Amino acid sequence: MSVNITFLGGAQTVTGSKYLVEHAGVRVLVDCGLFQGYKPLRERNWRPLPVVPSRIDSVVLTHAHLDHSGYLPLLAKEGFRGRVHATPGTRDLCAILLPDSGHLQEEDAAFANRHGFSKHHPALPLYTRQDALDSLRLFHTVPFFHPFEPHRGWRVSFIPAGHIIGAASVLLEVGGRRILFSGDLGRSDDLLMKPPADPPAADTLLIESTYGDRRHPEGTVLDELAPALERVARRGGIAVVPVFAVGRAQTLLHAIATLKAQGRIPHGLPVYLDSPMAIHSTQVFIDHPGSHKLSPDEVRAMAKVAHFIETPEQSKALAAQHGPMVILAASGMATGGRVLHHLAHYAGDHRNMIILTGYQTPGTRGARLAAGETSIRIHGQDVWVAAEVVQLRTASSHADSEQLMTWLRRLPQPPGQVYVVHGEVGASDALRLRIEHQLYWRARVPEHGSVWPA
Structure with a gap:
């Protein structure tokens, strides 16, 4: 049976990362992020997902930033009851970030209602602090380099990605396929964080492209x-x-x-x-x-x-x-x-x-x-x-285009397909071109909502 990936976020945009992997009736959501930025993107947070949350079997998080984890409280509020798999560092940071996100949304809604500048009457938060606290009960932590089976026939490993505490690349093995999600990759020269670990071999790769068309300047x-x-x-x-x-x-x-x-x-x-x-x-x-x-x-x-x-x-x-x-x-x-x-x-x-x-x-x-x-x-x-x-041009915690290419070259063998994600259209397409012209790998920038084979 085939393995498919539905791009529910982080496709042609640098926000809202959500990748639904389906095989043999099991659905695993890799990342569960909020959309941020332009109003049309933020409005996606309020629209129902094309899959009913209660029919998602589990979630795997690459890291805690809200554009990768911030939709979780709403997913749980709307019926998701599976496990959320994450590294201990990601869980500890989500315990801080998610309740704060709910609290800020409550505060912003209350402020809008007091001052009457919202078009909605009354203005409501997407979710509350209590919704976020409730979602934390679903977390199950797994250390780096400790493979685990969230479901029969599914195997997942966390590999250090740098970037922030707990951040991981995710290797998902299912249906005879090895799918690698880069997550947000850190810099090799970061002031605080260690560099990303070398990636494992994969048949299919999803690579972030936040800085896919730029290099960080010299200096610190x-x-x-x-x-x-x-x-x-x-x-x-x-x-x-x-x-x-x-x-x-x-x-x-x-x-x-x-x-x-x-x-x-x-x-x-x-x-x-x-x-x-x-x-x-x-x-x-x-x-x-x-x-x-x-x-x-x-x-x-x-x-x-x-x-x-x-x-x-x-x-x-x-x-x-x-x-x-x-x-x-x-x-x-x-x-x-x-x-x-x-x-x-x-x-x-x-x-x-x-x-x-x-x-x-x-x-x-x-x-x-x-x-x-x-x-x-x-x-x-x-x-x-x-x-x-x-x-500041030197404070970013993301790998730049050269560092992304260096990480890609460390793959033990070429993947059969690369999906370039989590970047603005120009950045993603620039990285796609470099992958095709310099590495001679097949690469695609998927559209939001599209479904592609793994």
């Missing part, structure tokens, strides 16, 4: 961040830094701690981490010491370099303080959360700075800021942007 995040922070400190301004709570926040904290220790930025420059989720995610680096490059002393320095802001009241109190100072707050693309309040408060002052720390999905506020727009809409209001906008 330390060299890029130091002059920006020194500049904003010199003019007494406030740097607002939208960060992804998992991975990017810790990279910035480690970089700031290192720069202060080296004397490259003022030692007394106040730093605030205004994200309970990022605070708790930093603890995961302590709990998983073998999963990253940092020494115990470096982890402690990273945790101590910032004042932790836990409550909304503490967050609001920052507005009464004067610069210079640095505020790190989620979310990394300015799509929601506390960073929106800081942007609304500080974006209009030319002494201030907005530091974008990585890839900005098209359609997000972060992408509009990176494009130089002088007005962005926050909570139904147009906010003038006079602050200096700096986009």
